[in-house]
Amino acid sequence: MSTMSERVLIVGGGIAGLASGLALARADAFVQILERAPALTEVGAGVQLGPNVTRILNAWGLLPAIQKVAFYPGNLCARNAKSGEILATLPLSNMAARYGAPYITIHRADLQNVLLEKVQALGVDVQCDSPVHELPTDLHKTTEAYVIADGVWSNLRQQLLGDGPPRMTGHLAYRALVAQADLPAHLRTQDVSVWMGPNVHVVQYPVRGGEWLNVVCLTEGQLQGISSQELQDWNLSKTPLDTRADLQSALKGTCAYLQSLIAACSNWRLWPLCDRPPMQSAAQHAQGSVALVGDAAHPMRPYLAQGAGMAIEDAAELGHQWTALANQDVGQRFAAFAHARWQRNARVQARAIRNGEIFHVTGPMQWARDVGLRTLGERLMDMPWLYGYERQ
Numbered sequence: 001m002s003t004m005s006e007r008v009l010i011v012g013g014g015i016a017g018l019a020s021g022l023a024l025a026r027a028d029a030f031v032q033i034l035e036r037a038p039a040l041t042e043v044g045a046g047v048q049l050g051p052n053v054t055r056i057l058n059a060w061g062l063l064p065a066i067q068k069v070a071f072y073p074g075n076l077c078a079r080n081a082k083s084g085e086i087l088a089t090l091p092l093s094n095m096a097a098r099y100g101a102p103y104i105t106i107h108r109a110d111l112q113n114v115l116l117e118k119v120q121a122l123g124v125d126v127q128c129d130s131p132v133h134e135l136p137t138d139l140h141k142t143t144e145a146y147v148i149a150d151g152v153w154s155n156l157r158q159q160l161l162g163d164g165p166p167r168m169t170g171h172l173a174y175r176a177l178v179a180q181a182d183l184p185a186h187l188r189t190q191d192v193s194v195w196m197g198p199n200v201h202v203v204q205y206p207v208r209g210g211e212w213l214n215v216v217c218l219t220e221g222q223l224q225g226i227s228s229q230e231l232q233d234w235n236l237s238k239t240p241l242d243t244r245a246d247l248q249s250a251l252k253g254t255c256a257y258l259q260s261l262i263a264a265c266s267n268w269r270l271w272p273l274c275d276r277p278p279m280q281s282a283a284q285h286a287q288g289s290v291a292l293v294g295d296a297a298h299p300m301r302p303y304l305a306q307g308a309g310m311a312i313e314d315a316a317e318l319g320h321q322w323t324a325l326a327n328q329d330v331g332q333r334f335a336a337f338a339h340a341r342w343q344r345n346a347r348v349q350a351r352a353i354r355n356g357e358i359f360h361v362t363g364p365m366q367w368a369r370d371v372g373l374r375t376l377g378e379r380l381m382d383m384p385w386l387y388g389y390e391r392q
């Protein structure tokens with residue numbers, strides 16, 4: 001049995017930190033979560049969660065609470081942004097039959113609340129207003145295990161791995177939420193749609209039981225004169241109206257539906273996207289008694305809609321190894337976690353980059369992409385390796 005105490009300090013109370021806290025508390029670890037923000041507030045917007053993720057949430061007993069706030073979309077539609085044509089449709093309503101768990105869309109804050117309630121019910125101590133600026137220098141002597149879950153800009157990762165800040169992708173995410181009741185009937189939807197155009201794409205889907213529509217427009221470009229602090233803000237905005245004007249110019253030439261949708265949303269927020277190259281080794285996931293999870297470990301582009309999903313898969317693996325290797329020390333448990341996770345995360349990161357390239361192709365490649373989707377659409381969009389994943 002380990003000589004270390006079973007105490008785990010988790011840095012960061014986002015999806016990765018809360019999910020890890022939940023999984024480790026279920027595995028009987030004594031967990032404390034330290035969050036920098038004064039309160040866990042409603043930041044972010046919608047997220048899609050595939051059956052690979054809802055299967056875990058179900059095993060944790062969370063689906064009843066999730067059901068009250070999530071939405072179950074009917075289809076995933078791939079569309080041409082210029083003509084509006086539906087190129088391919090993947091039915092999502094039968095995901096539960098195919099993969100044993102549903103495909104849902106949910107507001108990030110609703111997911112965070114469900115996780116927080118469960119974590120607190122399990123007795124985890126969640127401390128807000130508690131930034132952690134550095135890891136102890138004598139880590140090998142401390143009696144605590146650390147789980148670093150402080151997001152894409154993780155300082156602790158940079159201290160541990162020495163690999164500098166994340167990279168700018170040159171992609172900008174504009175995000176808006178609009179009440180479906182405020183939209184004209186032809187703009188309301190029950191589906192997830194991805195509209196692809198040259199150097200741009202738009203994703204839309206309902207959240208909050210279907211009452212709100214989450215809209216994200218991804219364009220290419222750099223922001224001038226922006227500080228690194230501003231870069232870390234999820235809600236960067238000149239003014240919502242100026243932001244909408246920038247967006248309208250980026251989407252010039254797209255179909256009438258998209259033009260109307262952009263004009264109908266007024267609370268645009270801008271988020272410059274940063275990521276890191278796909279993971280290259282297990283050592284990037286854990287070293288001794290320190291493990292990295294979620295965006296701190298593998299920040300990815302949102303083009304496979306799996307960043308929060310991989311954070312939840314990480315958490316499930318941590319919990320599993322904590323129990324399975326209960327007679328070994330924390331370093332061995334974290335090493336087993338890292339070994340089990342890094343290639344899966346690298347694959348998802350790489351595929352997300354590739355999806356972004358396919359979504360944004362220009363010239364004759366657009367024609368080839370559209371023909372491919374028209375002929376092989378459902379087979380290309382369904383991904384058993386992703387949605388059918390179960391830990392080995």
Ligand SMILES: Cc1cc2nc3c(=O)[nH]c(=O)nc-3n(C[C@H](O)[C@H](O)[C@H](O)COP(=O)(O)OP(=O)(O)OC[C@H]3O[C@@H](n4cnc5c(N)ncnc54)[C@H](O)[C@@H]3O)c2cc1C
Nearest residue numbers: 012014015016036048132150151294295305306307308309
């Ligand atoms: C446009 C867009 C769309 C997306 N869509 C999807 C999707 O459809 N599906 C999906 O699965 N994922 C999606 N994602 C990705 C997903 O949002 C992220 O991967 C996920 O939220 C990362 O969670 P995290 O807990 O690792 O990091 P974060 O959510 O960034 O949380 C980190 C936490 O750590 C805290 N913190 C930071 N520094 C410190 C410190 N020093 N001390 C203490 N606390 C600290 C922060 O305040 C924060 O609460 C999308 C992302 C973007 C940009």
